[in-house]
Amino acid sequence: MPFTGSQFRDKYEIEPRTWYRNLHSVTEYIYFTRLIPGILVQIIFYKNGVEMIRSVIKYFLSVCLFGLGFGLVDYNSEIQPILDSSCISCHGNAGGLNLSSYNNLMNGGNSGDVIVPGDHENSILWQLIDAGEMPSAGGDLTSEQVGLIAQWIDEGALEVPVSSGCTDPNAYNCEDSMAGEYINEVGPIIYDYSCDGDPTHAGSENCNEGEICEGYYDPEATQDDGSCRYPQAPHGDEVVFGVEENGISVDWSAFDPPSTALEYLDSYHVQRCVGEGCTWIADFTPGDVNITTSLFDDFEGDGWEVGVEIKYAIAVKYLNNPYWGWAIGASYITPCNLGDLNGDGGYNVLDIVALANCVLANNCIDQENSCAGDMNGDGGYNVLDIVALANCVLADSCGG
Numbered sequence: 341m342p343f344t345g346s347q348f349r350d351k352y353e354i355e356p357r358t359w360y361r362n363l364h365s366v367t368e369y370i371y372f373t374r375l376i377p378g379i380l381v382q383i384i385f386y387k388n389g390v391e392m393i394r395s396v397i398k399y400f401l402s403v404c405l406f407g408l409g410f411g412l413v414d415y416n417s418e419i420q421p422i423l424d425s426s427c428i429s430c431h432g433n434a435g436g437l438n439l440s441s442y443n444n445l446m447n448g449g450n451s452g453d454v455i456v457p458g459d460h461e462n463s464i465l466w467q468l469i470d471a472g473e474m475p476s477a478g479g480d481l482t483s484e485q486v487g488l489i490a491q492w493i494d495e496g497a498l499e500v501p502v503s504s505g506c507t508d509p510n511a512y513n514c515e516d517s518m519a520g521e522y523i524n525e526v527g528p529i530i531y532d533y534s535c536d537g538d539p540t541h542a543g544s545e546n547c548n549e550g551e552i553c554e555g556y557y558d559p560e561a562t563q564d565d566g567s568c569r570y571p572q573a574p575h576g577d578e579v580v581f582g583v584e585e586n587g588i589s590v591d592w593s594a595f596d597p598p599s600t601a602l603e604y605l606d607s608y609h610v611q612r613c614v615g616e617g618c619t620w621i622a623d624f625t626p627g628d629v630n631i632t633t634s635l636f637d638d639f640e641g642d643g644w645e646v647g648v649e650i651k652y653a654i655a656v657k658y659l660n661n662p663y664w665g666w667a668i669g670a671s672y673i674t675p676c677n678l679g680d681l682n683g684d685g686g687y688n689v690l691d692i693v694a695l696a697n698c699v700l701a702n703n704c705i706d707q708e709n710s711c712a713g714d715m716n717g718d719g720g721y722n723v724l725d726i727v728a729l730a731n732c733v734l735a736d737s738c739g740g
């Protein structure tokens with residue numbers, strides 16, 4: 341049976357459907373597990389997914405916030421005060437070693453540099469305070485103070501700490517992770533790209549406690565290290581379907597990733613899914629490096645079933661993401677034989693009667709072939725649809 345544009349509902353939806361169930365408020369993204377080596381690893385999960393997810397979020401809250409508390413030693417607020425209170429009474433303005441400021445400290449003393457950045461053990465200053473020789477007149481530093489100075493030296497002995505990491509808040513980030521946006525249930529499987537996610541979930545990162553996961557936005561990073569991972573993928577209004585006789589065109593040129601993410605965009609990968617079966621679209625299969633933002637999905641004559649929903653899952657492979665599944669959006673189209681309410685393949689008064697009846701009974705949505713009744717595509721069923729159907733039956737122009 342040939343298909344023409346009007347036989348399809350030229351409309352898409354992104355609500356979660358039977359096999360794509362997202363437990364959270366933002367439903368557009370789904371995430372699959374990682375590829376280990378070359379195969380999709382799916383860790384099968386049990387009945388009580390919701391309970392698990394809740395406990396993950398609680399667990400995560402504790403470690404993520406704790407993680408943000410870790411910082412690099414700041415010279416002016418942490419080191420200089422120690423020197424001010426214990427050292428500058430002797431190492432002030434007089435000749436020799438002056439410990440009254442960062443620059444003076446780094447200029448060294450009579451015997452040269454007293455700090456070797458990155459190496460506390462070879463820094464004379466540390467050696468003397470660790471041995472208790474300085475301050476020379478009693479009042480030794482506490483072991484915490486000695487340790488802090490060692491840490492500061494090992495971090496590079498900088499006046500302002502430089503911490504490198506992902507500096508883009510649009511990247512995978514703690515906030516969205518805590519909101520549960522990186523945990524999704526697809527069928528029986530929980531996919532979890534959260535920071536410190538539950539290790540029983542597929543794809544869980546298992547970062548060390550309190551650390552920012554690799555590629556996650558690090559609010560304390562002052563220098564971008566090019567590691568950002570991104571979740572953005574085409575979905576919703578960014579995906580436009582066009583129905584043609586022998587296939588469906590899919591266009592996501594309106595997809596607008598954050599500009600920084602764009603720098604890392606490597607390729608698009610697209611699957612057509614009907615029910616639980618998914619097929620990669622030629623040239624958009626993982627391995628292809630395709631950055632075209634549209635495609636024509638040619639069904640080669642075998643067509644699709646009227647009223648059976650098709651899902652297009654569009655994945656974006658960003659360079660730092662472990663694989664394409666880390667950024668994937670879903671859009672749906674339900675091919676529909678508009679006007680053929682009773683599903684007999686024709687358009688006549690019987691269809692008009694069927695539509696009028698269900699409009700009156702206000703139960704069109706429950707009809708098996710309900711999509712056929714929404715003639716004007718406004719999502720509802722009323723007299724306008726009946727008129728449109730009557731007109732095309734009279735003009736013998738339905739379905740064309």
Ligand code: HEC
Pocket residue numbers: 423426427428429430431437448449450451452454464465468469474475476477481
């Ligand atoms: C009571 C005075 C006094 C205090 C307080 C004091 N120092 Fe000293 N420090 C000295 C004197 C005097 C020397 C030089 C003596 C020597 O070379 O043996 C010295 C030498 C040093 C040197 C070696 C300098 C060089 O160029 O060889 C370092 C490093 C040093 N002090 C660090 C410190 C630090 C750090 C503190 C504070 C935690 C401190 N000192 C507190 C009196 C003091």
